[in-house]
Amino acid sequence: MGRHSCCYKQKLRKGLWSPEEDEKLLRHITKYGHGCWSSVPKQAGLQRCGKSCRLRWINYLRPDLKRGTFSQQEENLIIELHAVLGNRWSQIAAQLPGRTDNEIKNLWNSCIKKKLRQRGIDPNTHKPLSEVENCEETTPSTTTNNTTSSQRVSGESNELNLLKGENLKAGVVVTEPKSPLVASDWFSIEGYSNTRMNNNSNNNSTTVTPTKDFFLDRFINSQRSSTPTSCKPSESMEYYPLQQLNAVSQNPALWFNQNCRPYEMNPEFNCNSISSLLPSISTSTLTTSLGHKPAISLPSNNAPPSPFNVGGVQYWEAGTSSNSSRSNSGSSSSIELQSNTSMFENSVYSWGLTDCNATGKEARMYSIEGEPDDIKWPDYLPTSYLNQTPQSICNEIKSEAQFTIDGSNNSTWHENQQQQQLQSPDIYAKDFQRYAAAFGQI
DNA sequence: AATCCCCCCAACCGCGCTAAT
DNA sequence: GATTAGCGCGGTTGGGGGGAT
Numbered sequence: 305m306g307r308h309s310c311c312y313k314q315k316l317r318k319g320l321w322s323p324e325e326d327e328k329l330l331r332h333i334t335k336y337g338h339g340c341w342s343s344v345p346k347q348a349g350l351q352r353c354g355k356s357c358r359l360r361w362i363n364y365l366r367p368d369l370k371r372g373t374f375s376q377q378e379e380n381l382i383i384e385l386h387a388v389l390g391n392r393w394s395q396i397a398a399q400l401p402g403r404t405d406n407e408i409k410n411l412w413n414s415c416i417k418k419k420l421r422q423r424g425i426d427p428n429t430h431k432p433l434s435e436v437e438n439c440e441e442t443t444p445s446t447t448t449n450n451t452t453s454s455q456r457v458s459g460e461s462n463e464l465n466l467l468k469g470e471n472l473k474a475g476v477v478v479t480e481p482k483s484p485l486v487a488s489d490w491f492s493i494e495g496y497s498n499t500r501m502n503n504n505s506n507n508n509s510t511t512v513t514p515t516k517d518f519f520l521d522r523f524i525n526s527q528r529s530s531t532p533t534s535c536k537p538s539e540s541m542e543y544y545p546l547q548q549l550n551a552v553s554q555n556p557a558l559w560f561n562q563n564c565r566p567y568e569m570n571p572e573f574n575c576n577s578i579s580s581l582l583p584s585i586s587t588s589t590l591t592t593s594l595g596h597k598p599a600i601s602l603p604s605n606n607a608p609p610s611p612f613n614v615g616g617v618q619y620w621e622a623g624t625s626s627n628s629s630r631s632n633s634g635s636s637s638s639i640e641l642q643s644n645t646s647m648f649e650n651s652v653y654s655w656g657l658t659d660c661n662a663t664g665k666e667a668r669m670y671s672i673e674g675e676p677d678d679i680k681w682p683d684y685l686p687t688s689y690l691n692q693t694p695q696s697i698c699n700e701i702k703s704e705a706q707f708t709i710d711g712s713n714n715s716t717w718h719e720n721q722q723q724q725q726l727q728s729p730d731i732y733a734k735d736f737q738r739y740a741a742a743f744g745q746i
Numbered sequence: 747a748a749t750c751c752c753c754c755c756a757a758c759c760g761c762g763c764t765a766a767t
Numbered sequence: 768g769a770t771t772a773g774c775g776c777g778g779t780t781g782g783g784g785g786g787a788t
Contacts (some may be wrong), residue, residue, distance in 0.1 A: 415754090
């Protein structure tokens with residue numbers, strides 16, 4: 305397929321969006337929803353291709369976007385998720401409510417990468433640069449995924465050192481995994497052991513923390529059940545029956561512990577492989593859920609998974625992927641990660657990276673909630689709106705949005721919004737606050 | 747003040763995938 | 768099954784702002 309056909313049309317505008325265009329698109333989508341993106345520009349009176357409209361909406365106009373600098377917790381989470389997911393920006397973004405994949409990608413390329421390199425960490429492998437360089441010298445073809453013997457002996461990575469240092473400051477107990485560490489090995493929550501997942505009932509540990517090995521095992525077992533010897537996650541680890549994970553979940557810990565060494569296990573296991581285990585997460589699933597639920601939803605359970613909270617600790621949940629994506633479609637063993645937005649508030653880890661974005665005047669605008677004041681709406685809204693209150697603008701648009709164009713089925717977003725409004729009236733109130741904040745009226 | 751350079755980030759581009767025909 | 772339309776994702780580009788010279 306390749307390029308979208310509309311992109312070939314010559315009369316379409318390209319480049320930066322004007323405030324008028326933004327207003328048109330915003331009005332249209334607020335009223336009618338986007339429906340078919342290819343029809344949006346025509347219906348909205350825009351000289352743009354649908355793809356461009358979609359991008360503009362997703363990356364800029366969406367009302368639920370959180371703008372401004374990334375918080376330290378967000379940066380830390382991005383790094384952690386990148387260690388697992390690689391450049392799966394959309395999946396990373398799914399864990400950061402209000403952030404777009406583009407935004408995260410830009411942050412990574414422009415800032416986090418640099419910071420990691422300055423700290424001697426290879427941003428691609430999340431391993432010490434020295435190790436990567438050594439590996440490249442010795443085994444150029446397979447290198448970056450292997451852990452050196454010295455690293456195994458030391459059992460520490462630079463990242464982990466950073467992590468531990470910060471966590472200790474914060475009073476968080478970081479227990480050292482029993483086996484050699486790589487950079488992606490990180491932490492366990494205070495009060496929970498970092499025991500590897502195994503079914504050794506003689507082990508006195510009462511807490512079993514599912515590890516990334518677990519997902520790899522599942523992937524391996526599902527993908528290559530006929531060739532079990534082709535993958536040896538770790539010598540000490542036995543394959544864990546999926547059903548036992550419910551038992552595991554009775555001792556909830558932050559199961560998303562990254563104790564596996566995917567690169568050592570099988571050459572085919574790289575970040576892409578891992579990400580196939582951790583497919584996309586819809587932001588719509590990032591809802592608040594405070595009930596205690598079993599940590600793992602088995603594939604046979606089609607109930608929609610949700611994050612849960614135990615003792616103030618947010619847990620991610622693996623379950624059957626309900627949405628398809630390029631990376632996971634067709635994989636029956638796909639697992640879906642979930643998180644809670646409050647995870648960021650409760651984040652117990654910090655790598656001590658300085659805030660990449662909060663420099664100079666931006667730092668002044670930084671707020672605890674990660675909701676800086678540099679929202680650009682006032683700059684983009686047409687002057688006709690500047691004489692109105694945010695509430696009146698939204699009311700105006702919403703009041704006009706009580707019908708749909710020619711009754712066509714193009715109201716998915718609109719309907720969702722209405723449904724959400726019915727279910728959670730505070731959603732719009734929140735948006736009003738955002739708009740109002742944008743106008744400096746709060 | 748003018749110019750250069752660097753960096754950030756919004757937007758574009760190409761590709762893969764799915765659904766519809 | 769082949770083709771087409773559309774969507775979404777990740778990589779890349781280039782304009783503009785701001786600091787340095």
